[in-house]
Amino acid sequence: xxxxxxxxxxxxxxxxxxxxxxxxxxxxxxxxxxxxxxxxxxxxxxxxxxxxxxxxxxxxxxxxxxxxxxxxxxxxxxxxxxxxxxxxxxxxxxxxxxxxxxxxxxxxxxxxxxxxxxxxxxxxxxxxxxxxxxxxxxxxxxxxxxxxxxxxxxxxxxxxxxxxxxxxxxxxxxxxxxxxxxxxxxxxxxxxxxxxxxxxxxxxxxxxxxxxxxxxxxxxxxxxxxxxxxxxxxxxxxxxxxxxxxxxxxxxxxxxxxxxxxxxxxxx
Amino acid sequence: xxxxxxxxxxxxxxxxxxxxxxxxxxxxxxxxxxxxxxxxxxxxxxxxxxxxxxxxxxxxxxxxxxxxxxxxxxxxxxxxxxxxxxxxxxxxxxxxxxxxxxxxxxxxxxxxxxxxxxxxxxxxxxxxxxxxxxxxxxxxxxxxxxxxxxxxxxxxxxxxxxxxxxxxxxxxxxxxxxxxxxxxxxxxxxxxxxxxxxxxxxxxxxxxxxxxxxxxxxxxxxxxxxxxxxxxxxxxxxxxxxxxxxxxxxxxxxxxxxxxxxxxxxxxxx
Numbered sequence: 001x002x003x004x005x006x007x008x009x010x011x012x013x014x015x016x017x018x019x020x021x022x023x024x025x026x027x028x029x030x031x032x033x034x035x036x037x038x039x040x041x042x043x044x045x046x047x048x049x050x051x052x053x054x055x056x057x058x059x060x061x062x063x064x065x066x067x068x069x070x071x072x073x074x075x076x077x078x079x080x081x082x083x084x085x086x087x088x089x090x091x092x093x094x095x096x097x098x099x100x101x102x103x104x105x106x107x108x109x110x111x112x113x114x115x116x117x118x119x120x121x122x123x124x125x126x127x128x129x130x131x132x133x134x135x136x137x138x139x140x141x142x143x144x145x146x147x148x149x150x151x152x153x154x155x156x157x158x159x160x161x162x163x164x165x166x167x168x169x170x171x172x173x174x175x176x177x178x179x180x181x182x183x184x185x186x187x188x189x190x191x192x193x194x195x196x197x198x199x200x201x202x203x204x205x206x207x208x209x210x211x212x213x214x215x216x217x218x219x220x221x222x223x224x225x226x227x228x229x230x231x232x233x234x235x236x237x238x239x240x241x242x243x244x245x246x247x248x249x250x251x252x253x254x255x256x257x258x259x260x261x262x263x264x265x266x267x268x
Numbered sequence: 269x270x271x272x273x274x275x276x277x278x279x280x281x282x283x284x285x286x287x288x289x290x291x292x293x294x295x296x297x298x299x300x301x302x303x304x305x306x307x308x309x310x311x312x313x314x315x316x317x318x319x320x321x322x323x324x325x326x327x328x329x330x331x332x333x334x335x336x337x338x339x340x341x342x343x344x345x346x347x348x349x350x351x352x353x354x355x356x357x358x359x360x361x362x363x364x365x366x367x368x369x370x371x372x373x374x375x376x377x378x379x380x381x382x383x384x385x386x387x388x389x390x391x392x393x394x395x396x397x398x399x400x401x402x403x404x405x406x407x408x409x410x411x412x413x414x415x416x417x418x419x420x421x422x423x424x425x426x427x428x429x430x431x432x433x434x435x436x437x438x439x440x441x442x443x444x445x446x447x448x449x450x451x452x453x454x455x456x457x458x459x460x461x462x463x464x465x466x467x468x469x470x471x472x473x474x475x476x477x478x479x480x481x482x483x484x485x486x487x488x489x490x491x492x493x494x495x496x497x498x499x500x501x502x503x504x505x506x507x508x509x510x511x512x513x514x515x516x517x518x519x520x521x522x523x524x525x526x527x528x529x530x531x532x533x534x535x536x537x538x
Contacts, residue, residue, distance in 0.1 A: 005347070008340055009356065016363050020371070022377065035377075081275070082272050082275025098282065104518070105473035107493055108514060111497055113285065115504060177271070204367065205475075223476060226372075234373055241370065249358060
């Protein structure tokens with residue numbers, strides 16, 4: 001039984017990693033072929049770094065992710081503190097609406113936002129063009145719920161008396177939030193911001209509907225590249241992304257281990 | 269407490285960018301190009317019933333394959349040593365961090381007529397088979413992309429199953445099948461319902477995967493919607509009506525899943 005489950009786990013991992021492995025191997029292929037390996041070369045990496053469309057899109061993606069993460073973290077943390085202070089009924093209504101962008105199919109969120117932007121421009125006459133502006137607004141919209149849902153549990157775990165004690169000791173409500181509540185919920189804020197950032201970088205479907213013709217993010221460029229028959233630069237790009245992800249996960253795991261050891265030491 | 273005021277910017281944002289857009293979808297679905305009320309768009313959706321049926325069918329098959337594949341895997345993972353559990357968990361999550369377009373593209377290269385799989389089959393004297401641009405390829409793409417969404421909630425409920433309960437059932441005379449049906453399966457139900465929702469919703473609404481692996485022939489609901497908004501047949505009214513149908517499908521599934529497990533949020537990984 002134990003052997004069987006090992007073999008099965010191995011088979012599943014093989015299924016998950018085979019396509020990625022093939023992409024990585026063929027990123028070093030000399031020819032354009034995706035099936036025959038003709039020789040080792042770095043030329044698709046060179047082509048990738050000379051491809052202005054990809055580099056511009058990468059810049060756009062990172063800029064949009066940074067700005068939208070900043071905004072959604074600010075709004076989301078403030079919202080979580082506010083929601084935590086609401087009565088049961090109001091909190092239920094707000095939280096259920098907050099779940100909407102998470103539960104709804106992404107394509108519906110994308111379509112509904114694109115309708116909103118068209119409506120704002122054509123009917124209300126607001127100067128919102130599809131592009132940077134609409135992308136940032138859309139990304140803040142779908143990533144703020146993740147900030148709220150990561151911060152709220154930390155607020156519930158927190159000792160309520162801490163906040164009142166801070167005020168008894170002379171803090172204004174604002175000071176109490178900044179000096180006592182914020183440090184207490186920091187782990188939730190960091191996780192939430194991190195999720196907002198990665199969802200923003202990774203998003204294709206919603207961005208696809210609100211980006212317009214002028215501004216492209218990296219996933220949108222990747223999609224248009226896959227529509228062409230042969231574009232071996234994608235292999236090189238995938239390999240780089242894979243290595244970056246492995247690196248980030250590795251470092252964050254080591255950091256987590258360190259943190260766990262430190263806390264254990266402090267507790268002892 | 270005055271802290272409630274802090275949520276004001278978010279509440280404004282939520283109403284403007286979440287609630288109003290959904291109302292707009294309903295508004296566009298129920299009006300014609302001239303702005304007058306009409307049910308024409310909604311009744312026009314009927315002519316696409318074939319596409320809608322195919323989307324649901326392919327998504328159901330993909331979800332079932334994910335469940336059958338992920339269930340034993342999640343169980344074996346949950347019985348590993350803690351150190352190994354972490355490694356296995358990381359390995360399941362790692363592909364999720366690579367954009368799904370790149371993962372789907374990888375399958376495009378594997379499945380094409382001159383691709384690696386057909387070459388290997390050729391060495392064995394089989395083929396070449398038509399693998400890409402088939403419904404099977406679309407299902408494969410969905411399974412590959414969304415199976416982690418099934419593994420993770422299942423794994424998280426299974427780590428909570430006490431090994432003692434399993435031993436107790438065995439001591440009391442239950443055979444392997446009995447332990448599975450009476451102990452493991454009921455306890456993992458919240459994970460199953462969460463996993464089904466998390467796989468079915470993106471699968472039924474996809475448009476990129478069906479386009480990349482299914483060619484032009486295997487349109488799905490997502491493709492229809494995309495064509496109405498960004499394609500040559502620009503018709504946001506019809507597109508909104510199809511989006512409404514999609515939302516209703518998803519809501520139906522979710523309420524069905526809620527019937528099965530009240531604590532469905534337990535396995536949620538947010």
